Amino acid sequence: MEDKTMSKFQLITKGLVKDNPTFVLLLGMCPTLATTTSAVNGLSMGLATLFVLVLSNMAISAIAPVVPDKVHIPVYIVVIATFVTILQLLMQAFTPGIYATLGLFIPLIVVNCIVLGRAEAFASKHSVGDSALDGLGVGLGFTLSLTVIGLVREILGSGSAFGWKFLPGDGMLAFVMAPGAFLVLGYLMVLFNKYLAKK
Amino acid sequence: MEILLIIVSAIFVNNIVLAQFLGICPYLGVSSKLSTASGMSAAVCFVITLATLVTYLLNKYLLLPFGLEFLQTIAFILVIAALVQMVEIVLKKVSPSLYQALGIFLPLITTNCAVLGVAINVVTKEFTFGLPSHMLGLGEAVLYAFATSLGYGLAMVLFAGLREHLALNDVPKSFRGVPIALITVGILAMAFMGFSGIA
């Protein structure tokens, strides 16, 4: 019993550091770079992906036993695209501001390799409950990375954190724009590597 | 004049990788050698142009008339996946030498968000190109898609060239691999920012 709860706990926490989708597995780079102009934007994108991950993982683990092997990829893609569109409609209805900011990158969750990757590597072989936890863990790891990158870019680029401005002036604008995304992610990855090497 | 603006804007100003953050995963993945980079670019170019043509027609003559816009994401990704498969089969039969060159990259393209990204952008976004903003016509859409994929190729080949040189240098341990690559892209993106304001 002790052992089992531990493993459930690990399902959730492994995505945060050891199997962090952004810094270790290098998955889902496009939304990571494009939507992290501020901490709030990064957080919203992370949560949107989390939503799709958990639901598609659950649905796929439920239907996996009856899907013929040769068509499993198209079936998974259709399932994922369905949840993405549901999310898109819900966001349009209830959080139009965030939807306008994240724009194109909401429909593009469909081709985020994290989602299809988890479906293929985990959900198709495990129970619905475990798959949900796995989606939650990986989603949280993704959300955490995006929020951190967004926070760093926001602090350097506009002198604020989560919209709260604490530095006067405009900040270094390059960090809000495209080059800053690559630079911040590159240097954060260096720090992450250093941290992992020490451990 | 407008044609020129579309081309310049799609290749340089709004470069798909360096300004729009689309297609980053394969960009980082296959850009370590110049030969694979140019092979991948050619395959992407082919698929983006074809996919945009097909999804544009699909959207205009099937989804919009029946009020099925909410199936856009799902329909587009299925069309792209099927198209990639078909291109693979046709190439294998018609031109084995081209298939040899592009074949291994084709399966990777389905999950390249550049393809879906351009297809969705073209049918949902209004473009300006210095004129009153408007939805793109079929000709413009295909031209835009083609020019965008040329921009992808340009960024890819430039970066592969840089990486080949980078591989010969003694990079600090924590920077090796993806981090130094990201930092290089960041500097490349900064160079491309110089193009903004042209179109």
Added chain:
Amino acid sequence: MAVQSNLKSMVLCLTTVCLVCSALLAGVYAMTKAPIDETSARILRESIGAVLPEGGELSEPVAAEVGGQQSEYYVLTKDGAPAAYAVKSCVPGFGGTLEVMVGVTADGVVYNTSVLSHQETPGLGAKCTTDVPFMEQWRGFDPAARVLAVRKDGGDVDAITASTITSRAYTLAVKNAVDLVRSLAGAAPTDGATGASVRPAETQNDGGQDNE
């Protein structure tokens, strides 16, 4: 563990999944359609409310051409006479279309403005929705007394720092709206020329340090 892959099972499975998913989506779409419409209507209502004086009666949208683009405006009637207009003005910005709701009183003075949608660069042009001095300068801007152009072009509009193109586009949007209201009131446009002739991207030739 998976089912045998023969043609029948594959076709059956794909068809079922597609049908179920489409049905599910159609259901969610039908459910969210009302809230989505309501949300966009609310955003429109709020922006009209923000750019017009209080009180009076607001008309239904009237179709019109604003700066050469098909758009619409709303009339606020007070005491039986039109008191102010809210004009939806769309111009090409730096990253894409910039949609501004411009409130203009019947005597041609800008009451207030509000951005409906934009695709400007975060941290630069996107400041047109947060930069207080830029936004506040439109309140009570009288195009008869001051020139509707950014300072760089010899006008009286303070541009957003490092975002001249966005500021020019915004100014053009306001100008197009003012011109429409003037023509509705029967007066000549602000400078005799058509508003659409100023193209933001082309007028930037001073080689300044502006990014947009």
